[in-house]
Structure formats: structure tokens, C-alpha cells
Amino acid sequence: xxxxxxxxxxxxxxxxxxxxxxxxxxxxxxxxxxxxxxxxxxxxxxxxxxxxxxxxxxxxxxxxxxxxxxxxxxxxxxxxxxxxxxxxxxxxxxxxxxxxxxxxxxxxxxxxxxxxxxxxxxxxxxxxxxxxxxxxxxxxxxxxxxxxxxxxxxxxxxxxxxxxxxxxxxxxxxxxxxxxxxxxxxxxxxxxxxxxxxxxxxxxxxxxxxxxxxxxxxxxxxxxxxxxxxxxxxxxxxxxxxxxxxxxxxxxxxxxxxxxxxxxxxxxxxxxxxxxxxxxxxxxxxxxxxxxxxxxxxxxxxxxxxxxxxxxxxxxxxxxxxxxxxxxxxxxxxxxxxxxxxxxxxxxxxxxxxxxxxxxxxxxxxxxxxxxxxxxxxxxxxxxxxxxxxxxxxxxxxxxxxxxxxxxxxxxxxxxxxxxxxxxxxxxxxxxxxxxxxxxxxxxxxxxxxxxxxxxxxxxxxxxxxxxxxxxxxxxx
Amino acid sequence: xxxxxxxxxxxxxxxxxxxxxxxxxxxxxxxxxxxxxxxxxxxxxxxxxxxxxxxxxxxxxxxxxxxxxxxxxxxxxxxxxxxxxxxxxxxxxxxxxxxxxxxxxxxxxxxx
Numbered sequence: 001x002x003x004x005x006x007x008x009x010x011x012x013x014x015x016x017x018x019x020x021x022x023x024x025x026x027x028x029x030x031x032x033x034x035x036x037x038x039x040x041x042x043x044x045x046x047x048x049x050x051x052x053x054x055x056x057x058x059x060x061x062x063x064x065x066x067x068x069x070x071x072x073x074x075x076x077x078x079x080x081x082x083x084x085x086x087x088x089x090x091x092x093x094x095x096x097x098x099x100x101x102x103x104x105x106x107x108x109x110x111x112x113x114x115x116x117x118x119x120x121x122x123x124x125x126x127x128x129x130x131x132x133x134x135x136x137x138x139x140x141x142x143x144x145x146x147x148x149x150x151x152x153x154x155x156x157x158x159x160x161x162x163x164x165x166x167x168x169x170x171x172x173x174x175x176x177x178x179x180x181x182x183x184x185x186x187x188x189x190x191x192x193x194x195x196x197x198x199x200x201x202x203x204x205x206x207x208x209x210x211x212x213x214x215x216x217x218x219x220x221x222x223x224x225x226x227x228x229x230x231x232x233x234x235x236x237x238x239x240x241x242x243x244x245x246x247x248x249x250x251x252x253x254x255x256x257x258x259x260x261x262x263x264x265x266x267x268x269x270x271x272x273x274x275x276x277x278x279x280x281x282x283x284x285x286x287x288x289x290x291x292x293x294x295x296x297x298x299x300x301x302x303x304x305x306x307x308x309x310x311x312x313x314x315x316x317x318x319x320x321x322x323x324x325x326x327x328x329x330x331x332x333x334x335x336x337x338x339x340x341x342x343x344x345x346x347x348x349x350x351x352x353x354x355x356x357x358x359x360x361x362x363x364x365x366x367x368x369x370x371x372x373x374x375x376x377x378x379x380x381x382x383x384x385x386x387x388x389x390x391x392x393x394x395x396x397x398x399x400x401x402x403x404x405x406x407x408x409x410x411x412x413x414x415x416x417x418x419x420x421x422x423x424x425x426x427x428x429x430x431x432x433x434x435x436x437x438x439x440x441x442x443x444x445x446x447x448x449x450x451x452x453x454x455x456x457x458x459x460x461x462x463x464x465x466x467x468x469x470x471x472x473x474x475x476x477x
Numbered sequence: 478x479x480x481x482x483x484x485x486x487x488x489x490x491x492x493x494x495x496x497x498x499x500x501x502x503x504x505x506x507x508x509x510x511x512x513x514x515x516x517x518x519x520x521x522x523x524x525x526x527x528x529x530x531x532x533x534x535x536x537x538x539x540x541x542x543x544x545x546x547x548x549x550x551x552x553x554x555x556x557x558x559x560x561x562x563x564x565x566x567x568x569x570x571x572x573x574x575x576x577x578x579x580x581x582x583x584x585x586x587x588x589x
Contacts, residue, residue, distance in 0.1 A: 059545055124556045128563060135567065140556050140574035144587055147501075147567040154560050159517050161553055162488070165522050165546060322505060411523060433512075455584050460495055 012105020216310020375434020
């Protein structure tokens, strides 16, 4: 298993570079990497013991992979496979696919690493690959969006680096565990970096524009897995260091509520999905011990939603309500909306039940509110009229939907104990409340939220405030 | 202590530059300044217990600098360089299409 792990960690990058040498094999190689990761993730899931590798003797540099990691690896693999299927017949150059593999590989490294420095390297490589994917179309708008992403994330990572050396000074290793002994300023700096990268509100205000403006398959990757590369370390810290756990849980509730609050009034489909990512990250963080399964359910759904959104005739919800959506796209769209709202028979249901069970008493009301809000957001997407419009879909599109939605059905098996009458009734009531809220209130009011907060200077300014607040939170706990 | 103050002042001034400079190139340079401060902090942290180059010679009994932060920050320097290069290329392309480098102007054009 150890050799396999090392080969798997390196394979994403190696195959990415091989693509440059053998451009005629681009798509097959990319797909092979996706299936390799899927196989590795499944092997890891059935492995009784976690894989633990120490690369250097006492500096804490190593890899650690357990059940939690396997969920995220499978998510990464499935979303990557789906994106490659969708783009199979597109005219994307080998460069694009090579970057997809770099992104895939660096996300895998971020999932596997247990020390601050390997994580830093993985997150930075990921940032570069994401930038190149976002700016692939080459027009000025995407270049600006990519530049803004790179600037914000790099500044956050500079703060993170200062935190990492503070951990080293107090613990003499870069291991995640060292955070427990480190001074509160170290925890605040490290959390800041991870929260910005993970798109947690309000530090992740870069996210809606970035995920909204990127091409649909790239958004699927960004929303489906890239944010989770920073969320998994947050979960790990919460599980390893008791002082950090309440902070992570609190931030989870906050971002879940604020994400839906902003998403409800958004009229642009892709921005709605992006805001929903912000709030779903909150669900993952709110119950760290079961966050892996939620991340899987969310990654598959969000990948499917973005891929379908890329084929819709318009991005404006108002226009779509009048013109309708093509009937062929209606079914995957509705299934994905159902899953993310927590409707039984899809993985989103089990994930939501599991998360709700593991909440602390003070979190329950907030998260129930966020669940209602999620149902309201997706009511707007679900109640679109289906029309027999002709839509030319790429051939691989249905394969991609098969992978993602099939994954959602199969993933039900992870937590089949969820199917009890009480558990089934509660999400149905939540969905009914959400739909009622949509028809009663949201549909009738027009609120345009100010977008000034998403300017790059505001985001940078919020970072300094966030640092102070985080320091206060860590210090108080 | 004095050196630490200088290092943190560099980081802080870099961050202020990021906030207050409106020109994109200046923002990138401010980011570079911030990363210079961070790198200096690693070097300083390595030199806490000694400044001798950490090459072990058995008969020499001196206070060696800690090689780990130095090795680690080398990676960060390389990454920082490549990100800056990438950003400057992006800024060049932007400056051709928008004919401006003012962040607020670019933001205004993009908000529509």
C-alpha cells in the first residue's frame, strides 16, 4: 500500500508532463489518471488501517490517508473524470488537460499531507493550475478574474507561511499536531490562509465571481474539489486540536447561513451555484468528524450542476423562468437540485442526516435554517419550465452525468442507516418550508445585493479584520 | 528584537501597499515586499540559536543555524517567484486590452 500511495501521489504530475510529450494521447492519459485515483480511493476506503508515511525523521513531514481522505479522493477522481468526459470532443489543447492533471495531482497531495509545508506547496501549485485553467479562454475578463484569485490567495498564503514558522518554533516540527502547542497568533494566521483558500465567508468573497466567470467545466472543478483542498486540513486541525474545533464549527455555521443569505437573492445561475458552494462548505465544517461524506455528496452534485449550467441557454434565472430549459437537461438538473436539498434516495440526504446528527446543540438552529435556505435557493432552479428546445449536447455530457449522478445513487450505501421514518420526514419538512419560502417571499421580491464587497481591495482589507477576529476567537477558546 | 521589528515592519508595509496602491504593478511589487518580509522571518527564525552555516564538521564546536526553515523557505521563494512572473504576464495582457492599470477602473469595467 505504501508504494502504491507514493506512485499515486506522483502520478498526477508525471502524467501531466507526459501529456506535453505525447499530445496525441492527451484525453486517454487524463482519463486513466482519473480512474487510477478512483481505484486508489476505493482501495483506501476498504483498507482497515490508515496509511501513514513519514518522509523525514523528526520534522513532521509525511503523508496520512484514512477514511476521511478516501471520500475526498473519490470526489476528486469522479469530478475530474466527469469533466474530462464532457470535454472529450472539445477543441481544448493538450495544455488544458495537462493543467487539469496538475490540479488533480496537487489536490491529491493537499488531501494526503499532514504538515504545513507540504500543504503550502500543494495549495500554491493548485493556485497556479487553477489560474491557468480560469484564464484559458484568454479574454480580458477571465484574466482579471484569475489575477484577482491569484493575488488574494497568494497574500493569504503569505500570512499562512508566518503561521507555519511560528508552529515550527514552538513544536520543532511542521506537523498539524503542533498547532496545539503553538501560540494563538500562529493558529489565527494558519486558519486565515486556509479559510481564504477554502472560500469561507466573509474571507472567501473572491469565490462567487471566480466560480461564476470561469468556463463551466472549470467551475465544476473549482467548486467541486478545489475549495475542499483547503477545507480538509481545517477538518483535520479541528479533529486533532481541541482548541480549534469550536472555532471551525462556529465558522461553519456562519458561512452556511451567510452563503444561503446571499445566494437566495442572486439572479445569475452560476453565481447562485457559487454562493451555494460557500454555504455548503459551512455544512462540511459544521460537523468536522463526518465532513468527508458531505464533501463527497456536495462535490458530485456541484460538479453536475455546473456542467448542466454550462449547457443552459441563458445564465439569467429571470430569462430561464420565461423561456424554460431544454427538457433533456431537466432530469439531471432536477436530480442534482433534489440531492443538494437533501431529498431521500440521493447521497445528499444521507450526508445531511449524518451532519445534522453530529451537530452540537448550539449549532442545530443555525444549520436547520441553512438547510431551509438551501432548499429555497434550489427551488428557484428546480421550478423552471421544461420546454422541448433543441440543444446540441457534447457526446461525453451524458457519460459525465452518469458518473456524477450514478455516484450520488451509489454513495447512498455509505450511510444506509439514515433511512428511518423520522429521518425521512425531517428533510421533507425542511424542503417544504424552503419551497414555501420561495413561492411566498423570494419569488415576489427583487433584491439586488451590492457587489462592492467583492472588489479585490475589500477582500484584502477583510483579511486584516479577519486576522484580528480569528486571533480573538482562538485566544478566547 | 530589533531585527524582528524590521521584519514585521516589512510585512506590514507590504500589506499596506497592497491595500492602498491602486496601480496593479505596484500591488504585485507590494506583494513581493510582503513575501520578502516572510522570507526574512524564516531566515531570522533559523538563526535564533546560531548563525553558522549548517555544514557539520565534527571537530568544530559552534552554534549552527537551523537548516530546516532555510530549506523550507527555499521552496517558498521559488513558488513566490513563479507566481509573480505569472501575475506580471497577466498584468501585461490586461494593460493591453484595458489600457489602464488602475485596479478600480478595471473593477468598474468588470462590474457591468
